[in-house]
Amino acid sequence: MxxxxxxxxxxxxxxxxxxxxxxxxxxxxIHRREDRPMGVAVRGYFRSPLSEDQWLSSWLELWDGAPHESALLPGYGWAFPVGDGTVNVGLGMLNSSDAFRKTDYRALMKRWLSHTPPEWGLTEANQEAPIRGAALPMxxxxxxxxxxxxxxxxxxxxxxxxxxxxxxxxxxxxxxxxxxxxxxxxxxxxxxxxxxxxxxxxxxxxxxxxxxxxxxxxxxxxxxxxxxxxxxxxxxxxxxxxxxxxxxxxxxxxxxxxxxxxxxxxxxxxxxxxxxx
Ligand SMILES: Cc1cc2nc3c(=O)[nH]c(=O)nc-3n(C[C@H](O)[C@H](O)[C@H](O)COP(=O)(O)OP(=O)(O)OC[C@H]3O[C@@H](n4cnc5c(N)ncnc54)[C@H](O)[C@@H]3O)c2cc1C
Known part of the structure; x- marks a missing residue:
């Protein structure tokens, strides 16, 4: 080389x-095979009382907006308690839906967060760092x-x-x-x-x-x-x-x-x- x-x-x-x-x-x-699925995941860190949870949580219903009033997306959301006052919150989605290429993932994440219970504190004011994402090669x-x-x-x-x-x-x-x-x-x-x-x-x-x-x-x-x-x-x-x-x-x-x-x-x-x- x-x-x-x-x-x-x-x-x-x-x-x-x-x-x-x-x-x-x-x-x-050695190139990527197009016939295999790809995903995208985005995540952010927030100051939240969820930080001290004993369990990590995931949501298998990922709504594109208000629950039961918007499209159901092929993916899931998670909250991983970090134990230092912050929680790692994110969502992952698959490329198998028509929505995949059109989706603005950071905007989707914000919409999803806006429907979480206010006491979790997953708001912009509590955000520790920018929301980041990457592809998931599967x-x-x-x-x-x-x-x-x-x-x-x-x-x-x-x-x-x-x-x-x-x-x-x-x-x-x-x-x-x-x-x-x-x-x-x-x-x-x-x-x-x-x-x-x-x-x-x-x-x-x-x-x-x-x-x-x-x-x-x-x-x-x-x-x-x-x-x-x-x-x-x-x-x-x-x-x-x-x-x-x-x-x-x-x-x-x-x-x-x-x-x-x-x-x-x-x-x-x-x-x-x-x-x-
Ligand atoms: C938001 C998000 C959340 C995720 N959550 C989970 C999870 O909860 N659990 C899970 O199991 N997986 C998760 N994943 C997937 C997981 O992060 C990856 O599958 C995993 O990191 C792959 O490890 P890797 O070492 O192969 O690649 P990477 O972690 O991408 O590491 C590759 C490294 O190589 C370096 N590199 C690249 N090119 C060069 C070069 N030319 N010279 C020197 N260094 C170079 C890069 O800088 C990087 O540090 C998540 C992914 C994302 C995007």
Whole structure:
């Protein structure tokens, strides 16, 4: 690799952990897949009594304005108590709806906040810093995760979970898998065919671990992109405890892989059946 000042840098293996835009991967010809979902998340910090809550809260009904009088959007809102007097409040939304490209997310966030209870204090006067947002690259939207000595980790490989918008855990787990593959490649002797197979094993592990589940997530994203489906789910699904237990396991990726109950087995079977490509 050549730097702007003309110096050259080389390494037998490089990890691209440079986030959603991954200029490194793009320069190496590994581009974003358009057939995978994208999300957007915006968040702000507010001084609020919610800061001392023992629980983090999320709202699966994300209204574009006044609740029940405006459009229901495919996404959710959250409030994470920080414990220092502030709360991290934000919302995430998927690109599966027509509303996606037209939405001004900061304005949407302000509208959403204006409908929260006044005692929470989520007002401009209590805002600590500007509202910031970024894209959420989902369902392995940049592949392959290994090619020509370059391993993609985290957002660079689009590893955000399409069911819930989480990417930190997956980025860290992928980092560990990448480190394993690199250590194995060194052990086998960098430059040998055997070492190359060890590095290719990283891509296979990522696909085996996340491929099927993320493929299900892609279907889920398409479904909830239809406001009628979203409305049906929230109206008839939310009040049903046993259904919500299953939904919680599916959305939070908390399925028991080995034992577990009927809902675990159902999700595991669907995950296995879904093509991981
Ligand atoms: C508002 C919002 C809220 C979110 N909330 C959650 C959440 O609650 N839970 C969750 O799990 N996930 C959440 N996510 C997603 C999560 O933040 C990402 O999936 C995660 O940070 C991905 O980690 P990463 O290391 O792959 O990429 P990043 O965190 O983007 O890190 C990439 C780093 O590389 C640096 N970089 C880029 N190019 C270069 C370069 N050329 N040279 C040197 N450095 C470079 C960048 O500056 C950056 O620091 C949220 C995202 C947003 C936008």
């Amino acid at each position: 050549r730097a702007k000042d003309g110096r050259s840098f080389g390494a037998p293996v490089v990890v691209a952990a440079d986030g959603v835009s991954s200029r490194l991967a793009t320069r190496m010809g 369902a392995l939207n940049r592949a392959p995760a290994y090619r020509d000595g370059l391993l993609l980790v985290g957002d660079a490989a689009g590893m955000v979970n399409p069911f819930n918008g989480e990417g930190i855990d997956y980025a860290m787990e992928a980092g560990e898998m990448a480190a394993d593959a690199i250590a194995e490649a060194h052990y086998r002797g960098i430059g040998t065919r055997s070492a190359e197979r060890a590095l290719e094993g990283y891509q296979s592990r990522i696909k085996a671990q996340l491929g099927g589940y993320y493929r299900l997530g892609t279907v889920f994203v398409k479904l909830i992109g239809d406001p009628r489906v979203m409305k049906l789910c929230t109206t008839y699904g939310l009040p049903r405890k046993s259904l919500m237990r299953l939904v919680n396991k599916l959305l939070a990726n908390l399925t028991d892989a080995r034992d577990g109950d009927l809902s675990d087995r159902l999700i595991n079977t669907l995950t296995r059946l879904a093509p991981s490509a």
